[in-house]
Structure formats: C-alpha cells, structure tokens
Amino acid sequence: MNREATLSADTATVERPMPVLRFADQARRALQYPALGIAGLFALWWWGGWAIANNEDTMAFASFAPGPTLTAFWDIVSSGAVWKPIESSLYRVGWGLGYAIAIGVPMGVMIGYFLTLKQVTHVPFQFLRMISPLAWMPIAVLAFATWDAAIIFLIAIAAVWPITYATAHGVQRIDPMWLKVGNNLGANPYHTLRYIVMPAIAQDVFAGIRLAVGVAWIVLVPAEYLGVTSGLGYAINDARDTLEYDKLAAFVLVIGIIGYMLDAICVRLIKRSSYHAEG
C-alpha cells in the first residue's frame, strides 16, 4: 500500500512533465543532424561559388554561387515560370513509372514464384539491365512517333528492373505456410493474390518503386536534353544557351528539391505498406 502510494506520487510529480520535455528533446535531436548536413552543403556551395568567382578562367560562371542562384530561384517561382517544366517532367516520369510498375510487378511475381522462370530470364535480364537506358535513345527516337513517347519509354525501361527484382524478392520471402493455410481455408487465386500475396510483398514493391523513382528522375534530365521543348532538362539546356547561369543553377536546385520530395513520398509509402509491428 505504502509503496504504491509513493510510486504514484512520484509518477504525478516527476513523470507528468516528462513527455513534453522528451518531445522537445526528441525534436531537437531529430533536426539537429539534418540541419548540420544542409548547412554543410550550403557552405560547400558558397565556397565553390567563391572559388569560381576568384579564378580568372571561370569568372564568367560566378552566378552559380548561392546568392544569384537563390535570387533566380525566387524569380522563377514567383513568376510561375517554374511550374510548366515541372509539370511536363512529372508527366513523363509519371507515365514511365506507371508502365514500369504495370510491367515490373507482374513480371516480378512470376519470377519470384517460378524458379524456372528466374533461371531462364536471369542472363537476358541482367544483360538488358546493364545497358544504359540512354543507349536506347536513338532507337527510341526512331521507334516512337513523339518525343514524349520516346522519353517515357526510356524512363520505363530504366525503372522496370528495380521494380521487377524487388517484387521477385518479396515473393520469395512469402512464408509457404501462408499459402498453405490460405489454400486450406478455401482461397481461390484471386483471394490468394489480394489477401495474401499483395499485402505480403507490398513493402518490397514500394522499396523497388523507390529505387525506380531515383533512376527515372536521373534518366529524365538527359533524355529531355534532346528534341523536346519542355521539361526541366530542356529548361537547363535553354538556360545554358542563353547564358543565364543563375537560372540554370536554379533549375538544378528545383530538380534536387523535387527529387528529394519524390523520394520522401516513397519512404512514407514503404513505411505505411510494411506489416511489421512498430519498434
């Protein structure tokens, strides 16, 4: 009795303010290191700008420095000039990824499920996977009627591999007992797919999509250097041609920020699709 009373008194006086403190503490700790990283990047950028500006050979490019770039960044955002290229680029990446998912997930399920298929496809797929998507560019341009379609093809062919192999990996990790139990409970193939296979592999599929988004976003810019007259890659090329280096750097900044955001969305999706208990 006595012991309990002291214990609860302790809880009342000591424990109660704790959560608040702990939260502030946690928030500080969670932000402190990322903030350090961002500061480091800016320092490097600033130093690079300073070095360029102080070298006679490179002085012409001084507007790559943070000051001019951020001004240009503000200009393209406030004038709205930034939105059109973003829209075009996201449209292409979206379709490319869409095709990659539509092809990669079923292909991965099959490869993960049938060992023979895995063995049959191993050499050709690894071979194709190691060819830079940009190597397909001339062929894509010939094969597709529009530039958009060619770029979407290049993105899809780059993004399909990580999705396929992550999905296959997920399927291979399915506990055979889950299928056995499902079978016993009277599951038809649709039930098995919907209630067992899909939830079991969701996390792996999204992990594959995260890798695919990274690849797609990287392939996009060089693909847009050619032919098209819209998109972030085109905007960079255009800025170079008109010698607006501050604007060029501002678009590089935009590409980085959007890439980061796409990745952050994927990380959230991976977390949400995980069935593992927290902690």
Next chain:
Amino acid sequence: MGAAISIDYITHHYPKQEEPTLKDIQVTVAPGETVALIGQSGCGKSTLLHMLAGLLLPSEGCVRINGHQVIKPSPRWNMMFQKPSLYPWMTVRKNASLGLIFQGRKRDMRDRIDELLETVGLTEKAEVNVQSLSGGQQQRVALARSLATDPELLLLDEPFSALDAFTRVALQDEVTRLARERRISVVFVTHDIEEAVAMADRVLVMGSNPGTITAELHIDIAHPRDRNSQAFVDRKAELMGYFGATRAPAADKGGAEAEAPTSETESEQAESAATESRARVRAA
C-alpha cells in the same frame, strides 16, 4: 456433424526417396472421434495428416471423408500447425474471418466471429494486430480461424508443442471441449504422451521405415479427464511402452523405455500388454 474418415491402404513415396515413407496405412475414424498419432520423428505423421487435409496426394490408395475421395483442400477439413501462421498484416478479427471471406459467407460474419472469439477468450483483442499477441493467444486465433468455417474435421500437427505448459494444458482442454460440443472429428499428431491421453479417444502408434501403424490404444476415460487419476496415469505408462517400442534399440536407455520391447519382438511383447488393456496390435 463430424466427418467419417477412411484411409484406404495408403502408400506414399516421395520423389527421390528410396524407401516409401508410408506403407499400407489403413485407418478409419468415426464421426466425432478424436484420434492421436504418435511415433518417432520422421515416421510420416505429418505426411499422413497432409493427405487427410488434401494438401498432398498419396502415391497409392486414397483418403475418403464421408465416402468422398479427398483430392484437394477444403475448409470443411481444417489443418492447424505447430506455428499459428497467422497473417501478420491483419487484426485478430480479420484473421479469424478469412475462411468466411473466401467462401463468400459475409452475412452475419461479424456476429459469428464475435461469438467465436468469445469462445477462445479473445473478445478484448478482436481489433488488435496479431503480432502483439502471445504465442498461446496466436494459437487461439488460429483455432478460431479453423473453427469459423464450421469444419467437420480438425487436423492438428503438433499444434501446442511450442507453448508453455500452462497454456498447452488449457488449449488441450479447450480443443477437446469445443470438438465434443460441436461433434467435430479430430486427428492430431503429438510427441507428448500426456497430450495424447488427455485428448484422444484412440491413439495410433506409428513405426518408421516404412511408416506403418504398429499399435492402437483405446482411451475410454470419461471427459473432462482428471490427469491425476489412476486410469490416466496407467494409460500414460502403457502408451509409453508402445512409444518406446517404435524407437531404434540403440536409443533405448533407462526409465520406462528400459522395459520397452525391441523392434524385432515388438508384436509379441505388445500383445502381452494387450491382454491387460484394450490395445490391439497389428501384425508388423
């Protein structure tokens, strides 16, 4: 309600194995009867159970349930395993409901599951993710999941062997009670002699290489069974003798096994034991 099973001369040969795993197994189970299968590791108990469930087809012979040959799994005969094998992305309720969802029996599903979860003592945990449950609670969910489709036959493959002693005894009694209430036939595999005596109407002892039924013991103690009663203790000792008989002679050392007959003389010795009990021994 319970299923009548007849196992008609099953022989099973796994591909790439030299010897058949099971040979000429012939067993019948009456509706509502509970039968235990015991025998040393690797003698083919799980194999036989998978055949009863329709998860594996025998190379010769067949299993009939209520006169119909078993050729594929069905929610009417449900198998439970040593691991609960729940779906970790679902709540307790969803796991238990799955058989009904697969059968498209979604009407009054909620009430049925509520009732079932109450029976297995998990009402409070209905909406909780199964990963947060203890091993015993998880096995209870698996039991509820198996019972949800109103099976006529439960097949249990060492279902309680991973649990602590208290939980194990509680679940043995619970399954026995539910099976008797619902008149479900039960065939279960166990390594635990006490479990066999506590739950079964009849115990089949299996020998290995190839797997055959070597002895059969009726346990006609009324339910609920008192584990300390003389009859219970006697049956346990008797069964221990047969169980020892199925072991390789080299493994026989001391204790109850010391009196166990060796494999060569197993039928005569077992026969003498049978005069005292209702055990019948098949000629090996």
